[in-house]
Each structure stands twice: as C-alpha cells, then as structure tokens.
Amino acid sequence: MRGIIAWGTYLPFRRLDRADIGKVLGRSGGRGSRTVASFDEDPTTMAVEAARSAMRTTPASPDLVLFCSVNPAYADRTNATAIHAALRLGDTAIAADLGLSTRSAVAGVLLASCGHGTTLVTAADIRVGLAGSAEEASGGDAASALIIGDESPDTPVLAEIMGTASRTAEFIDRWRTPGDTHSKIWDEKFSGVTLVPLAVAALTDACAAADITPAELIAVAVSAPTARMAKTVGGKLGVAHVVDDFAAVVGQCGAAQPGLMLAHLIEQASPGDVVALVSACDGADAVVFRVTDAAAGHDGAPTVAAQAAGGAPISYGRFLAWRGTIAVDPPRRPEPQRVSSTAAARNTDWKYGFVASVDEQTGAVHLPPLRVSADGERTDAMTVRPMADIGATIATFTVDHVAYSPSPPIVFAVVDFDGGGRLPVELCDCDADEVKIGARVEMTFRRLHAIDGMPNYFWKARLARG
Amino acid sequence: MASHGIKDQIAIIGVGCTRFVEHWDAGLDDLIITAADAAYASAGIDKADVDAYWFGTAQGGMSGITMARPLQLQNKPVTRVENYCATGSEALRQAAYAVASGAYDVAMALGAEKTKDSGFQGLNAAPPPNDGTARSLTAAAMYSMVAPAYCEKFGVDAADMRHAMARVAEKNHHNGARNPLAQFQREVSIDTVCASPKVAGDLGVYDCAGVADGAAAVIICRAEDAHKYCDNPLYIKALSFVAGNGSGLTDPDYDYTTFPEIAACAQDAYTQAGITDPSASIAMAEVHDCFTVTELVLMEDLGFSERGTAWKDMLDGRFDLEGEVAVNPDGGLKSFGHPVGASGLRMVYEAWLQLRGKAPDERRVAAAHRDPAKTLALTHNLGGYPGEMVSFIAIVGTELG
Numbered sequence: 001m002r003g004i005i006a007w008g009t010y011l012p013f014r015r016l017d018r019a020d021i022g023k024v025l026g027r028s029g030g031r032g033s034r035t036v037a038s039f040d041e042d043p044t045t046m047a048v049e050a051a052r053s054a055m056r057t058t059p060a061s062p063d064l065v066l067f068c069s070v071n072p073a074y075a076d077r078t079n080a081t082a083i084h085a086a087l088r089l090g091d092t093a094i095a096a097d098l099g100l101s102t103r104s105a106v107a108g109v110l111l112a113s114c115g116h117g118t119t120l121v122t123a124a125d126i127r128v129g130l131a132g133s134a135e136e137a138s139g140g141d142a143a144s145a146l147i148i149g150d151e152s153p154d155t156p157v158l159a160e161i162m163g164t165a166s167r168t169a170e171f172i173d174r175w176r177t178p179g180d181t182h183s184k185i186w187d188e189k190f191s192g193v194t195l196v197p198l199a200v201a202a203l204t205d206a207c208a209a210a211d212i213t214p215a216e217l218i219a220v221a222v223s224a225p226t227a228r229m230a231k232t233v234g235g236k237l238g239v240a241h242v243v244d245d246f247a248a249v250v251g252q253c254g255a256a257q258p259g260l261m262l263a264h265l266i267e268q269a270s271p272g273d274v275v276a277l278v279s280a281c282d283g284a285d286a287v288v289f290r291v292t293d294a295a296a297g298h299d300g301a302p303t304v305a306a307q308a309a310g311g312a313p314i315s316y317g318r319f320l321a322w323r324g325t326i327a328v329d330p331p332r333r334p335e336p337q338r339v340s341s342t343a344a345a346r347n348t349d350w351k352y353g354f355v356a357s358v359d360e361q362t363g364a365v366h367l368p369p370l371r372v373s374a375d376g377e378r379t380d381a382m383t384v385r386p387m388a389d390i391g392a393t394i395a396t397f398t399v400d401h402v403a404y405s406p407s408p409p410i411v412f413a414v415v416d417f418d419g420g421g422r423l424p425v426e427l428c429d430c431d432a433d434e435v436k437i438g439a440r441v442e443m444t445f446r447r448l449h450a451i452d453g454m455p456n457y458f459w460k461a462r463l464a465r466g
Numbered sequence: 467m468a469s470h471g472i473k474d475q476i477a478i479i480g481v482g483c484t485r486f487v488e489h490w491d492a493g494l495d496d497l498i499i500t501a502a503d504a505a506y507a508s509a510g511i512d513k514a515d516v517d518a519y520w521f522g523t524a525q526g527g528m529s530g531i532t533m534a535r536p537l538q539l540q541n542k543p544v545t546r547v548e549n550y551c552a553t554g555s556e557a558l559r560q561a562a563y564a565v566a567s568g569a570y571d572v573a574m575a576l577g578a579e580k581t582k583d584s585g586f587q588g589l590n591a592a593p594p595p596n597d598g599t600a601r602s603l604t605a606a607a608m609y610s611m612v613a614p615a616y617c618e619k620f621g622v623d624a625a626d627m628r629h630a631m632a633r634v635a636e637k638n639h640h641n642g643a644r645n646p647l648a649q650f651q652r653e654v655s656i657d658t659v660c661a662s663p664k665v666a667g668d669l670g671v672y673d674c675a676g677v678a679d680g681a682a683a684v685i686i687c688r689a690e691d692a693h694k695y696c697d698n699p700l701y702i703k704a705l706s707f708v709a710g711n712g713s714g715l716t717d718p719d720y721d722y723t724t725f726p727e728i729a730a731c732a733q734d735a736y737t738q739a740g741i742t743d744p745s746a747s748i749a750m751a752e753v754h755d756c757f758t759v760t761e762l763v764l765m766e767d768l769g770f771s772e773r774g775t776a777w778k779d780m781l782d783g784r785f786d787l788e789g790e791v792a793v794n795p796d797g798g799l800k801s802f803g804h805p806v807g808a809s810g811l812r813m814v815y816e817a818w819l820q821l822r823g824k825a826p827d828e829r830r831v832a833a834a835h836r837d838p839a840k841t842l843a844l845t846h847n848l849g850g851y852p853g854e855m856v857s858f859i860a861i862v863g864t865e866l867g
Contacts, residue, residue: 331587332587333586334584334590336598337595339596339597340595340597343597344597344598346597347597350597350599351597351598351599367716368599374711374713374717376711396722398607398610398611400603400606400666401664401666402587402588402606402607402665403602404602405602410602410607412601421716422715423715423716424608426601448598457598458598458599
C-alpha cells in the first residue's frame with residue numbers, strides 16, 4: 001500500500017484584515033483576512049517549517065525532496081537543497097525543484113504516488129498583487145508538506161492513494177513573467193467555464209481508477225488559481241461535500257494551495273472515509289484517497305483549521321513594506337554583507353541544521369559548535385546535538401531600535417535550551433511588549449536578509465504559543 | 467596567572483591629544499600629525515629621536531604605513547595593532563614591552579580613528595566574510611541587558627538604577643564641560659538623560675558614549691632614561707590584558723551583572739602593581755564608560771565598589787572629582803567622545819595631566835592632592851560585549867617603587 005504517511009502545513013503568524021486595504025486606499029474594503037508571511041520568510045523557509053511539522057510525526061526519512069513555488073528564492077540553482085539541509089536529510093537523498101506553477105505541486109504528488117521510496121513533496125508561496133488588487137486581497141501565504149511512501153510497521157499509510165486521473169488543456173487564465181512579483185488574470189468566468197468539464201472528467205476517471213462512484217466520496221477538496229474559480233468548480237462536481245478552502249481567513253495560496261487543501265481534507269476525515277482532491281489548474285488533476293484505520297491513532301501536526309484560527313494582525317502599511325511595495329527609510333546603519341558561500345558551505349550543519357556540539361566530558365552544549373572544550377583542555381572531544389526541535393526559555397531580552405533590520409526594531413533575547421546550551425538570538429513573530437523573561441520559545445528557520453540576490457538563511461526564536 | 471609585569475621599567479615622558487569631536491575638516495592623516503607633533507613637543511624631542519612606533523586604529527587603515535606615510539617616517543618600524551576598543555591601549559602595551567626588552571630606547575604609541583566619515587550612526591565594524599549566522603545587534607542592545615539583570619540579582623529598584631545610570635552621565639558631562647578637548651563640553655541633567663529617546667532596551671541616547679574623531683599619543687622610554695627628557699615622568703606600574711573566550715554568550719550560568727574578563731584583568735593588574743586595596747592607593751580612574759550602565763558594573767569589577775553597591779556609591783558621589791576615587795575626570799567616553807583607536811591613550815593623557823598637577827583647577831582630581839598616598843591612576847579599556855569582551859588595564863604613578 002502506498003500513500004500519505006505524514007503531512008504538515010504552515011500558515012505564517014500575521015493576518016491582514018482586508019478591510020484595512022480599502023481604508024488606506026480610500027475605496028470599499030473586502031471582508032475577512034489573509035495570511036501574511038513575515039519579512040524574514042520566503043517560500044524556502046516556509047516549506048522548511050511545513051516539512052519540519054510533518055517530519056515530527058513520523059520516523060520516515062525522505063530519499064527524495066521536491067519543492068514547488070511560483071516565486072522561489074533562486075533561479076538556476078536548486079531551492080530544495082536548503083530544505084534538505086535544514087531537515088538534515090542524508091546526502092544520498094535527492095532534492096529537486098518542480099516548476100514555477102501551482103500545477104507542479106500537484107504533479108509532485110502524482111509523481112510520488114506512482115514512484116517508490118519515500119518522497120517529501122513541499123510547496124510554498126507568498127502571494128503578492130498590486131496595491132488594491134483582487135489578487136492582493138484574496139491571495140494568502142502558506143506552505144505544505146506531504147510525505148508519500150509505502151506502508152511499513154513504523155510508517156503506516158494514513159491516506160491510501162486509490163486512483164488518480166488528469167486532464168491537460170492549453171489556455172491562459174493567468175500568467176506571470178519570471179521575475180515579476182505578481183500575476184495577471186484574464187477572465188475568471190471564462191476560466192471557470194473552461195475548468196469545470198476538465199475537473200469533472202478528471203474526478204470521474206480517478207473514481208473509476210479507485211473503483212468507486214463519485215457518490216461514495218465523503219468529501220472533496222478543490223484547489224484552483226483563485227477562490228472564485230474554486231467555488232465555481234466545486235459547485236459543479238456533483239459531490240456531497242466540498243470542504244472549506246479558508247478563502248475567508250487564509251486566502252488562495254498558490255503552489256501551496258493543493259497541499260493545504262489535501263491536508264485539511266484528511267484532517268477532517270474519519271478512518272474509512274474515501275475522499276478526493278481536485279486541482280483545477282492548467283487542466284485538472286484528481287486524486288482519490290481512503291483514510292486508513294492507522295489515521296485514527298495518529299498524533300498529527302497542527303491542523304490547517306487550528307492554524308487558520310490563530311495568528312495576529314498586521315497593518316496594511318507594514319504589509320506593503322514587507323512585500324517591498326513601498327520603500328521604508330532604513331536605519332542609518334550599514335547593510336549586512338552578503339554571505340560568504342564558502343564559509344556557509346563549511347558550516348552547513350550549524351547554519352541550516354542548527355546542530356550544536358556537546359562536550360563529551362562535561363556535557364556543556366555549545367552554540368555555535370566549538371571544537372575545543374570551554375576549559376581549553378580537549379580538542380575535538382565533542383558529539384553533535386541537533387537543537388532545532390529543542391525548546392528554550394528566555395533568560396533576558398532587549399529591543400534594539402538602531403541595528404539594521406529589514407523591519408526594525410529588532411527584538412532580541414538570550415535563550416537557554418532545555419538540556420543545556422545558550423544562544424543570544426533574534427525573536428520573530430512577536431511584538432516587544434509580549435516578551436517576558438521566562439517565556440518559552442521554539443526555533444524557526446528564517447531568511448535574515450538577502451544581499452546581492454543571496455538569501456541569508458538562519459534560525460530565529462519565536463514565542464511558543466501553545 | 468603567569469604574568470610578571472614590568473613595574474617601574476618604563477616611563478611616560480610625553481603625551482599628545484587632539485580634541486575628540488566630529489573633525490569634518492580633518493582626515494585621519496591630519497589627526498595623526500596633530501597628536502604626534504603634540505607628543506614630540508611634550509617630550510621635548512624630535513621625530514628622529516623616536517626609534518619605533520605602535521599605531522592603534524580599529525578601522526582607520528591597514529599596516530604601519532597608515533602612520534608612516536602621513537608622518538613621513540624615515541625607515542622606522544611601525545606596527546599597526548587592533549584589539550577592539552582597547553586598540554590604543556594595546557599600542558601602548560606593545561611599545562612598553564619593546565622598550566623594556568631593550569630593543570628600542572624611545573617609542574611612541576599613537577591611536578587614531580576617523581569614525582565620522584561613514585555617514586552611519588554609531589560605530590560600525592566591517593566583519594570579515596562569514597557564514598551569516600552572527601548576531602547583528604548594536605553594542606547598546608547588548609549592554610541594555612545588563613541593568614535589568616543587575617536589578618534582579620541585587621534587588622535594586624529599577625528607578626534607583628535608572629537614576630544611578632543617569633548620574634554617571636551627569637558626572638561625566640560635568641567633567642567634560644570643564645575640558646576643552648572633550649566632544650561635549652556641556653552639562654546634562656539627570657532628567658535629560660532619563661528622558662532621552664531610547665536606543666535599545668532602557669538605554670537612551672544620553673546613556674551612550676559620544677562617537678568622535680580623534681587621536682592621542684604617548685612617548686615612552688626606559689625608566690632609568692626618563693630624566694634625560696622629563697623632570698616628572700609617569701611610571702608604568704602594570705599593564706594587563708585579557709581576551710575573553712566568548713563563554714558568556716553561550717554559558718547559561720552567565721548572568722549579565724558582571725564582566726568576568728575585567729575582574730580577571732584587574733586582579734592581574736593589581737598583582738603586578740602590588741596593590742591590595744585599589745580605593746586606597748588609586749586617585750583616579752579613566753574607565754571605559756561606553757554606556758552609563760557599563761561604568762557602574764566596572765566599579766565593581768575593578769574593585770572600587772562591593773558587588774551590588776556601585777549604583778549607591780555613584781549616587782553618593784564617591785566617583786566625583788571630589789570623591790574617594792575620581793572616575794573619568796576628563797569626561798570619559800561619554801562626554802570626551804570615543805574615537806576607538808585613540809581612547810585608551812586619551813586616558814593616559816588625562817592621567818599625565820592630573821597626577822602631575824597640570825589639570826585645570828575646575829576639574830582637578832581632589833584625591834590626588836589631598837592624599838599623599840594616592841599617587842596612582844588607572845586606565846581601563848574594554849572592547850566587545852557582555853559575555854565576549856577584551857579588557858585592558860594600565861596603572862601608572864608618579865613615584866618609583
């Protein structure tokens with residue numbers, strides 16, 4: 001049996017109230033909210049967070065990592081290698097990028113379903129539109145991670161893949177020139193009319209492949225390039241229940257949308273349920289799953305619904321600054337230098353994997369890792385300890401109003417890790433007045449800045465919000 | 467600590483110092499020339515009489531050529547040194563050892579920094595190429611974590627601590643207002659300090675040292691040669707240095723209420739100088755008041771105050787010009803300004819004036835005059851941050867033995 005053995009999703013912390021857009025621009029505002037990636041996140045960091053969330057629930061170690069985003073950090077070189085490094089996967093594992101379209105994310109699932117071994121399919125997007133555009137208001141930022149593999153005693157399949165089917169059609173409903181920050185939309189009515197028969201056909205064929213009738217589907221999740229298209233398609237599939245797509249509070253999350261919808265579909269299903277994902281995008285893809293009995297006892301990652309209910313607001317002005325739509329006066333401090341590629345390559349375990357060294361004799365934990373013991377007596381008498389999933393407590397903290405940051409001020413804390421180790425580290429996803437000595441924090445993979453086109457990835461701490 | 471010291475082997479025979487300020491009309495070369503010429507004149511010697519040079523600059527230039535070119539030194543050995551904010555002090559330390567060794571008869575230590583050509587606020591170090599994981603906090607932010615920790619550990623009311631920190635600024639500006647070479651020759655009130663805009667944590671603009679351009683120089687010879695040049699030289703009693711191993715940043719036991727590197731450095735300096743009670747024999751101390759809170763903690767690490775009491779001693783006036791130990795009688799980094807490579811030698815300049823009775827009456831260190839036993843001055847630099855710093859201490863005095 002082959003299917004999903006783990007999944008994780010990531011919704012960034014901030015929420016933009018759509019009504020705020022109208023207030024600032026002097027026009028009627030929308031309803032609901034959308035998710036907003038922080039200034040220090042990009043599709044790679046968000047994919048890492050979703051993948052970490054998935055991997056905490058399974059002992060499986062992927063031998064193939066796929067990554068898909070419409071706006072990846074890099075062209076020409078692979079983005080998935082940073083995800084591979086942050087997850088500390090073995091160097092024999094393949095890490096590769098899928099193309100710059102939402103459909104590639106679905107293709108990743110289809111490829112994994114008919115392949116072998118254990119595949120991690122990640123997808124992430126930050127949706128940007130011109131100020132006041134429908135795309136800006138209805139887009140959302142998110143990441144998804146699905147681990148697909150064969151049933152084993154340690155890795156039970158939680159959602160068996162029963163059948164898949166696809167249709168492909170060449171028509172332009174939206175487009176983006178590589179390098180542009182946002183997409184353009186043709187005509188949503190035309191798109192809906194064109195996509196519906198493709199989606200119906202794909203779902204019908206997938207059900208046939210799964211040897212069921214569409215009427216047996218307990219629930220269907222629909223992903224489409226816009227919330228409106230998804231609504232149109234979902235209404236025409238003739239199925240009993242189409243699950244919520246969180247358009248009201250999250251938005252349409254581009255390449256992350258199919259994985260996000262699939263995760264939610266499984267999260268709200270019961271063991272034995274037969275469900276389907278329908279992605280209507282440049283054609284249509286349908287995948288029929290059966291949720292297994294193993295899912296009943298599965299201690300899963302934080303659900304989409306739980307994450308959608310969390311978060312905290314961000315002003316439209318700060319949102320525009322974070323996306324680079326408006327330029328904000330920086331602190332009168334020098335910008336950081338670009339990262340040394342060679343230095344970073346030597347320190348991959350620390351920079352990406354957040355691996356400390358532990359003194360074999362004293363047990364002292366060193367972040368960053370030391371080769372010589374703190375008493376100067378012993379060289380290379382250390383073991384390694386991955387620290388990314390170890391919680392920590394704030395020993396003291398401060399707010400720096402002057403230091404360079406893409407979004408000042410910097411909230412900074414000295415944190416002590418459970419079981420040893422201390423790191424002075426930047427905090428993220430918090431307001432200064434929320435921070436207290438003794439507060440619990442967890443580590444998160446972030447993009448500190450990007451100079452000369454090179455993102456500088458490293459870890460920050462965020463308040464543990466339960 | 468296996469440090470032998472060179473007590474009484476080296477004499478200071480001349481000093482020079484520019485004003486520390488934004489020298490918009492003077493470059494590094496000009497500052498070097500001004501300080502060097504003042505030092506030659508002070509010692510009553512010519513350029514050719516100085517056998518070797520140690521040049522301290524944190525970011526002013528590379529190599530001894532940065533000094534040799536503006537001064538047009540003729541085939542002289544010039545060593546550029548850098549050791550964070552203790553750079554100028556390090557130049558003196560190396561020059562002293564070279565002369566004590568007998569390699570040279572007369573040497574100059576000169577520190578210079580041009581901080582105000584960058585267009586940025588504060589001091590800005592350009593790190594070598596790296597993996598991008600180092601923190602990018604300002605020094606103010608790192609030091610801003612000290613006061614809350616101190617209050618917590620010693621049960622000091624936050625308002626009392628705030629007041630004591632403001633008192634440091636008030637005192638140093640009081641002294642600087644009486645110093646024609648200081649950057650800020652203006653007194654500030656405690657209310658002004660407390661109300662200044664926040665830079666980091668509870669540290670406001672007036673809790674931070676001034677950033678200035680400037681240069682200072684010291685000329686030394688072996689003690690036995692001193693009277694060839696000078697009737698009343700200063701003798702070096704101790705030179706100590708500790709480079710921290712950074713353990714405070716990673717050790718959960720470090721509590722941000724003390725600077726262990728300073729305490730170790732002080733112990734070594736006092737041992738070299740034969741001092742058992744620093745407050746009894748030291749008339750004045752020039753210390754590294756990069757932030758007001760730093761000076762409070764230094765009073766304890768240098769042994770002038772018991773742990774947890776420096777804030778009270780500061781409020782009681784123990785470190786005023788009239789106090790038991792005058793601290794930063796020239797205004798300190800706070801009011802005199804902080805051109806990184808020059809600051810350590812500026813401190814020696816003030817010791818030279820005060821211990822030899824040449825400081826103007828309005829900022830005269832009372833203890834040096836009323837107490838014949840107080841013939842010593844201490845100068846102290848640190849560089850870096852709580853948890854990861856370098857520390858330098860010199861002790862100089864007017865008498866041999």
